[in-house]
Amino acid sequence: MKKLILDVLIFIVDLILFLYFTKVSLHTTDMTTRLICCVAMTYEIYLMRRFFKALKLKFRHEKDLK
Secondary structure, three states, X not given: OXXXXXXXXXXXXXXXXXXXXXHHHHOOOOHHHXXXXXXXXXXXXXXXXXXXXXXXXXXXXXXXXX
């Protein structure tokens, strides 16, 4: 149960970072900052997708053990 809480906390941090980078990229005129934010948002999306895949595998594995 502790691991699940930690996983959800990490996902929330990823989501907050994604929203932060989105806000920064939308409110700046500097192209370099926008590109860096775009890369950061892409990586945050990758981490969130990886989180859901790992969570799905974890629940599938627990279901198979029962």
